[in-house]
Amino acid sequence: MENDAIVALSTPPGESGIAVVRISGSSAVRILDAMAPGAQLAPSRTLSLVTLSDGSGEPIDEALVAVMRAPASYTGEDMVEISCHGSMQVVSDLIGEIVRLGARLATPGEFTKRAFLNGKLDLAQAEAVVDLISAETKLQRKVALEQLGGALSRKVRALEEVLLGELALIEASIDFSEEDLPGYSPRDTLEAARKARTAIAALLESEIAGERLRRGIRVTILGGPNVGKSSLYNTLLGEERAIVSPIAGTTRDILRERIHVGGFTCRLEDTAGIAQTRCEIEAKGIEIARAAALEADIVLFVVDGSDEITNETRNEISRIDPDKLLCVLNKSDLEPRYSRDDACERLGARDMIAVSALKREGLESLRAWIFDKTVKRSAGDLDRERIAVNARQAAALREADEALDRLSAAIEIGAHAEILSVETRCALDALGAITGRSMSEALLETIFAKFCIGK
């Protein structure tokens, strides 16, 4: 049987060594081919190492991939299992791409459902899955409850109301055309669709938190020369990447690497030391550093804790948005020059953490601070589960948007009401995936509430 492809992360969400993403459905292999064009795949049920790329050819990850042809798979359909690196970034990019290629996110228990339908489920699995689903459902209900009062939910419900209102008009014009109802104007639906699309675009845009988490939080290390920026950078990376030398200005350009903080990706940037200089190249480096700090989500301003805090340093710090600033007092292994309070005062900083990049001390507090400041706050206390929900919501919103686009086109060419109904229902069906509301029940209610029906 033809089956639309579904995709899901089948390892627990969050940071892990390896994450397994599964696709099931008749187009699963086609989707894999699109992400790994020309790759030589091993025979069915054997692992191959392939590079998976997105639509623009940008690599997402290098992954171990197994293809299982129907019926010899868990679900009994064609399946692709991708073992990728276990960062949320990679997983989210990967799933996003798979959805773009035509799969949809699986509902809880859907793989099992298909396995069952295809007669592939054994008793032990079945019992395990029941437990899992009920657990998953509890979590989802919690999330749904939390979001009930949330802005997204409210906005989507408002959209639903508008579209349901239009659908009621469309349906009434079909089912009650003999009644003396006010005439139905497709132009009004066109306008409603336009507004709804604007709202959806805004919603997709307002998903900055989710988006930021997907592209990675930008953390820039700034500070004077020789305060240990590159040491901190390397320590945070856990390996030597930047050239560390006692000569000021060694780092002229920006060095970038990805690190993981609490399961989320950060793009860590090391910059040139800021100092008075006549050297053009150095000046250029400083300019780049300041620009980077301006665009960063987080600026770690590194100061040598054993050294004097100068006015230049204080001035430099005052240029940074205090909301994203953390002063890092490095070299805590040496005798500190000031007490903590004094240091804060002199730096004009709200917050400060003492670390020793050399001895790897204070790094946990630093990571925790970054996590609190970015992940927690920007995503509004998003826990890991809710990011998955948000990815689903975004997919649903895009699906609704496409349906509304088709609806508008249909109105433009003067299509009949029953066609407009199909497209409007598609849009509502997509939004229903966010709010969990079934449209068919609501529809007749709306029609009867709106019109005096009945001869």
Next chain:
Amino acid sequence: MTNGGKLEFDIIVVGGGHAGCEAALAASRMGRETLLLTMSREHIARMPCNPAIGGLAKGQLAREVDALGGEMGLAIDETGIQFRMLNRAKGPAVWSPRAQADKKAYHRRMLKAIESADNIVLVEAEATAVLVRNGAVEGVEAAGEKRYYAPKVILALGTFPNGLMHIGEESFPGGREGEPPSCRLADQLISLGIDRGRLKTGTPARLARDSVDFSRCEEQAGDKEPSPFSFRTKQISGDQVPCHITYTNAKTHEIIRRNLGRSPLYAGRIRGIGPRYCPSIEDKVVRFSDRERHQLFLEPEGRESAEIYINGLSTSLPRDVQEEMIHSIAGLGDAAIVRYGYAIEYDYYPPHQLLPTLESRRIGGLYFAGQVNGTSGYEEAAAQGIMAGINAGRSLAGKSPLILGRHEAYIGVLVDDLVTKEIDEPYRMFTSRAEHRLVLRQDNADERLFRHGVRCNLLPRVLWEEMIAKRKRVAGARRFIERHALSADECSRILASKGQGSVSFPLKVSQLLQRPGISIKDIESSLPAGSLGLEPREKESLEIGIKYDGYIRRQKKLAERMLQIERVRIPPDFSYEIEALSAEARLKLEKFRPITLAQASRLSGVRSSDLSILMIHLGKRERGERGNAGRGRAV
């Protein structure tokens, strides 16, 4: 039929309304000795409410009843006095035929069909009890303690069970205008453990035709080329009679408001729930108080009939108020009321107690069809009647039941809704109830259902063969127009003739046809002569197929999640004592006992997680029974 003085039949049908007639005729055509019990032969196929067959969504139902081999379509084609195809301004998926009926002629036509049927015995008597032994039906007892025996009994009692009529302050028992209710049978059904509910419906007053001033009303004529209901009718003959339209006004509304206290509805004496889509005029005036007027249709009750039905003015206000209100309406100033409008409350038997064959879950061999199941409308009733008749007949022959899918027929939607949804108002069909609306059209009911009609022996095989030949011709023509292109100039000329912009590239004929407003008629002269070779109806079918192409696929996708789980059955004795199920889902599942997972999914309060859990437990159970890993059981 008599066996040692015992009156024995294969199937007994109780009630001679639209459900009962179709049930009896289907049974007799399947070769079954059938008894039709009715209080009076004069009541066969009466139309107690509006004098019309068909209408939006109902027209599709009537066409489906016909395509299964029912009688309704043939009867209305012969006795209709005005035919209209509704929704012509919209796409063909939502076109619905409707005809004004000559009530008396329709009754006579249906009576003739019953009387001339081979195996039907028509008996005039009131059924008073269903005879049950060991959980299965064995016959019916009629007034006078006369007993009739049969292994299958179909109850098509209409609004008769405990019928209570209301006009103003008066209430009196009655099944219909001038007919007594059926109370003994109703009470006996309760004693058999069948749950009942209470519904309400109503009808407007009838006017003397010659007392109406039609010159003050708008005229509504029938179609110039009437389309028949039946696939077996070649042509509709006879002149068409017009209907008329008038409106209520501020004065009418004022009279109603002033007298609301005397309405049994507003005085609280009616407890049954009425339909939202067919409110009484008092309801309309109260609920839509900003409306300045409500539209009324004046429909003749027959070609020669002296009575006019006021469609839109259903009421149970007292007689003097009805007089005053009617006289305030344009054209009705001097109207003489022949019969007053009334409301009727009646028992129905919530159909979640039925299997999708319309057989009782509690009492084997006992079927329910029509208004007793909480539906409204002649077409809804006829559809259930024919299905009950077919399934009773097939069951006797040891054949598999005929259960139509939601994607297959409005009848499928109807029956599925009945057995899985809570009926809290009289159930009427709407096209919006069908998630496969673009496929369930009045024009292709033959393609969808002839095979069932033929298989059940209700239709001659030759009809099916003709339909297949037609389908082949249409498919051939479709292949041609999907390949054949017209030059850009030719396309532009055709488009321009419809006021549409030109194209700079050649288009395939099928692409051109997909544009709204372009039909085969516009293109035909540009095609090689005889390249299509189709009858007008076949051309229509070809065009519809092309126009809906992508949309049908999209609609299918919307509904496809259902289709798959439609095949997974839930055993009737399945235990819902499953901890992981939500409490609400468990409650609903136990009450409705869905037959398939898809039906379970349509119950409100059953979530997708509940479904997954159910499915797994179903799988567990099945394996436990068979002792090995197998496939999901298919229907």
